[in-house]
Amino acid sequence: MREGAAQLYHMTVRDLRSTLRQPTYVVAALVQPMLWLLLFGQLFTPLMETTPGTAATGSYTVFLTPGVVALTAVFASGWSGVVLVTEMEQGLLNRFLVTPVRRWALIAGRLAQQAIVVLAQAVFVLLIGVSCGARFHGGILILLAFLAAMTLCTIAFASLSNALGLITRSHQTVVAIAQFMVLPLAFLSEIFVPREEMPAWMSAVATVNPVNWLVEIGRQSISEDVEWDDVLGRGCGLLAIALASFWLSTLALRVYQRQV
Template structure:
């Protein structure tokens, strides 16, 4: 028996009998209610992608690497190398802009690994792992959110390029096809950095290792010059570099041509990155 105080008169008490519910009544209470449906893989991934976009809203400085950095890259390399390599800025920008677009977007993919590592250090991923969702959803969400950043960088660079004289013969269709291929490759390439984000202990380590991988791939390619001017031993590496295939494919698509071989190479590299580094990432994520 228990005693409770009534709401009308604090001094008065009323004796109530407390009867414990039976086990079958409790079971009926919980089982009788329908559980909410489990979110699909797409729904969960889009939700985490939206979370990544909200982080940009609260920390707009994150857009610096997809706005100011691409503008600086276009202007610096165009006016620095244009006269020496092509004789004029207007001629060089036709060759350079698709390549520098590829280089800039590929370079900023490393921030995916930095973001993953930061959330791990804060303990956020421990909460994600307890949710009844598709396992890779947090990782895929990061990559989907970063695709929006890549699109912003592409739009900024193409706008600056058109202002300084870039004229794509492929028109809008060629530009859209080139950017779409770049987004596919960048999404797949980012799985490398999610692996490093889970594997390394600090975001500085992730950034350091990422730069060691990205710089040889981007600079030892056909982004700035035709590989035919390079030594034979260097051409062997450059011609088989995935960034070279990507830059060639984007350059040709924007010029109104269809580089079938390079497109196949880019899609093949993309599939390889997802299969290998995506599998390793999820192994590390499940064991972290």
């Protein structure tokens, strides 16, 4: 167990160092969610600020802040498989497969790196939200629960993206499927509009949408009356999806290994 933990640590550090060597990527990763928050906030405020679901939060930007955190997690993790395909093409993955590194650590290290990057983006978005007037009345505990749920969502989507990369071995296919998966899930959630403003069929889909579960937990952080039963239920759902997705990605790695 200790050996596996050490391997996980080294793989995570390795992937983080690779990220930090790309300053343009780091800057873009921080600026993009900030632009989403500010631009979407300004665009939809005249339309949404008078609706009951957003008026209760004081402003649409406050309402939007948890949604942008969720959107950032989903979009960033959905592209994880592209990097894995690049490492396949460069032969790096094959080199790791002939080392004693455990297969789950190869996948988990990448997921940990992705989660750390998304966590940094989330904290940055939350700080921008605070500067725009957002207040997290639920307290530090629900805010930590929100960040934990965001981490689970990141692991789930990054695992699925990695599995796609291992199976298809194609940048274009990973990008196409990721966009096909991420965009509908984002717009079939309460990221931009409250449930009350959705058509009935979209509201029904939102109840089983894992992205919306994350958004709902995030909205609890700006509420003065936290419904912990709902938070626990949504969190358990995200945990189950994250574990299943991680298992699928490790299975895809074993299939890839047998084929090379």
